[in-house]
Amino acid sequence: MSKYAIGVDFGTESGRALLVDVAGGREVATHVHPYGDGVIDETLPTTGYKLPPDFALQNPMDYIAVFQNAVPAVLEASGVDPADVIGVGIDFTACTMLPTLADGTPLCALDAWKDNPHAWVKLWKHHAAQPEADKINATAAEMGEPWLSRYGNKISSEWFFSKALQILDEAPEVYAAADRLIEGADWVVWQLTGEEKRNACTAGYKAIWSKREGYPGSAFFKALDPRFEDVVDAKMSRDIYAIGDKAGELTEQAAAWTGLLPGTAVAIANVDAHVSVPAATVTEVGRMVIIMGTSNCHMVLGREEKRVPGMCGVVEDGIIPGLFGFEAGQSCVGDHFAWFVENCVPAAYEKEAAAKGLNVHQLLEQKAAALAVGESGLLALDWWNGNRSTLVDVDLTGMLLGATLATKPEEIYRALIEATAYGTRVIVEAFEENGVAVDEIVATGGLPGRNKLLMQIYADVSGREIKVAATEQAGALGSAMFGAVAAGEARGGYDTIFQAAQEMARLQDVTYKPIPENQAVYDKLYAEYVTLYDYFGRGSNDVMKRLKALKAEIRG
């Protein structure tokens, strides 16, 4: 009798459930449920209050609705008997965090707090905690905090303590009322199992925790704000569970939401990007996984902890138990192309695309693919959404250079793709220069299946063969794999993620190999990119930051 696992992948706009055959990894049924309130970045649903700039909130009840809708839908579509579903895993965007009562009730679900924006979920892309991030970075540098170099010497405004400190700064009453401050990832697992168990991945990558050193000391938190001294013990937890552990079993209530049986195994929560690594077949060192979607996330495993300047972080057991997981990222990839298509492509192209039965992206790819490397004369810096690695600077902005009156949209489109490929090469080289091998790349996420030109450009620019994960929903598949591991071999699953990856994850037949002629030209263009990267990104000319400061001043 076949056994199945379900992965639930909580994205930015929706949640996806995927039902997978444990034996061969076949993806049997999937269902996407959009969040009712989506990304809350303009007005608060309760009061219509106009949110300040850079706020991005969510409604946690939308996550519960995913359990209530997407899981029953895959059961129904597949016809699988709930008794044959042995485990559930989840993955989430991160850091996406919320304040709750001691029993897990979100503050924003309470009448007393629902009108306060700080009572809501702060989504990963909530960027309004930059002043707090600046304070954390300055204080850590001043105090010589040893953990700082684990995170490329800079903590992001997106991360846990930046967001937590913003609540304290701007809404101390919400901070006081919050018994718990918790990642959405851990919160949904808590809702499934009834137990608060926090995962090593978000703790490590987003909340400055390490297996060997724990959290920063209370002196550090006190230096940020005396009221923040006990944040870990008062509102978080020092019990952190390794990726691959079992969190617990489905409660009666969660079973009723999902249509699964009470007692079904539930895995410790994971992050969407990190859970994709084993789903892309990677459980060993030397093979980088890039999750290519709205942004790029680069993950590679190592046997030792190395401090790589400008990386997002390194976490022991954070991706695969027993190994160090290194993470880097680019904050603007698919988003970049979407911005371009929405704002910069003329009506004539829309018409041409429609006439050819293509979407605009496909038309642009087709036209851009007809260009020779270097033919456009264009070069861009891919910082439309700041630079995540290696400069770790959200105030950097995009640049395009080389335009003439003959420049066509497809040339700009290709230059933007190339810019993201150069950005990836900067990251790959930073890893290698610091002793973390990157011999091969496996791509996953939404882009590889949609844009062959992009994949070839990445191969040409990086000089590395790029393979592609077979699954198009690596997050949900990885979560299902961890669900099977939570169930364990005794219940028809697997005892380790290594076994699960062996049995459930596959690569596509297609691979992208560097084309030597293209590589030669891209080497020249990359050298130009690096010069500009350093000029604009490392302090020679901080014009981008000054313009952004001026813009902020003018917008008030």
Add this chain to the structure above:
Amino acid sequence: MSKYAIGVDFGTESGRALLVDVAGGREVATHVHPYGDGVIDETLPTTGYKLPPDFALQNPMDYIAVFQNAVPAVLEASGVDPADVIGVGIDFTACTMLPTLADGTPLCALDAWKDNPHAWVKLWKHHAAQPEADKINATAAEMGEPWLSRYGNKISSEWFFSKALQILDEAPEVYAAADRLIEGADWVVWQLTGEEKRNACTAGYKAIWSKREGYPGSAFFKALDPRFEDVVDAKMSRDIYAIGDKAGELTEQAAAWTGLLPGTAVAIANVDAHVSVPAATVTEVGRMVIIMGTSNCHMVLGREEKRVPGMCGVVEDGIIPGLFGFEAGQSCVGDHFAWFVENCVPAAYEKEAAAKGLNVHQLLEQKAAALAVGESGLLALDWWNGNRSTLVDVDLTGMLLGATLATKPEEIYRALIEATAYGTRVIVEAFEENGVAVDEIVATGGLPGRNKLLMQIYADVSGREIKVAATEQAGALGSAMFGAVAAGEARGGYDTIFQAAQEMARLQDVTYKPIPENQAVYDKLYAEYVTLYDYFGRGSNDVMKRLKALKAEIRG
């Protein structure tokens, strides 16, 4: 009885005739006649031969067709008696030159030569003579030629000797067959009067002639190529006529073309930009005229010859007799916005514009005008078509910086306008730093009437009041004014251009004054612009030129 003058303005795509009342400058009738062959930049009309890159040719017979069509049309539309038309003036693009026989017959009109592209008119924007311009500049620098600094130390590929030398280099047989090499401006006057008389404006600005020093010496031409040693005496002329002189009178043949009377006075030829200066009321020092259209042309008068680095040129009697005329330019202004609208504005904007009864430029202007100065965070270098002044470098390219995922088309549109305004300020400051006063600006050309936002931005950025010429066809009006001067007071015209300007040229009531708050922010942005201008334009990072060279190499 009223007297009239006709100005004929030869543009890039068409010629315009304007019939003007000499007494008050009233523009009675105008007619535009498009050139049959337009700009010949893809294939030669006779053979279909595919032209090399950067070629831009014209058919001189198209100019004759303007006399044959546009002049009769204004006579008919106005009902004016040809006997009351006292003078004709013409202005032309420059340097636009052609090879002819001794009697003025264009080589391209002869069966023997019509299939050779070098026998045709080389239009001002023919950019294929860059190797020859490079050779002229290098040779002049080496030989310490004193005239070089009169032209900002660089001769353009657009100018007369670059083009003439290209004919010699690439088609020595055409060069040998050409009895004359002549500006289109002088050629059409020759066709009207039967006499070859060359004007000081094109000779001075485009052919390295000066009233005091004449042409470069034959040793210089010999150094370029021994066969080029006698180019001036063999194929040009040392008799140069001041702007404001009379060239002659209409021949019987030209009278038949135009419907005017034989013997009608004809002025010495002029250049479209320069002739606009008196049409914009300016005949004295301290007031800069900017002709704002596809490109910007800046002209200002002075009492002494100053050498201003990076200027296009200074010519005594070249604009107004008795004064030194200084010229500078920006090669990409209206063209810039047109490129943007054609290539970078999404379908949604086209729809919105249509719904509001606006064109896309108007919609963008409306949206861009709603932005505060500095609010977009964007900064551009306006080099989409190279830099004409003060860097004099066609290999520079456009740059846009500061883009984010929230950047909207109107923000880019505004940044492009601002970039051209910064470029103008660089020019104004270069004049002033070198002793040429610019106290006030008078704008003319196609843009001032179409884009109030642009005008205000120029006032705010330059810190100077900007007035606007009343006429919307300054070239043709200026030509008509010179036609009235050619006729002279005795025939019902004027003896000097000063009188003609007094009587026939006017300003609009509207003026644009700098807004102090905007000025303050623009001063900051301008400082950023200048830093990038110097970084990319003066050798710190020649990435633009390297990319352009790579592009040329790849395109073959």
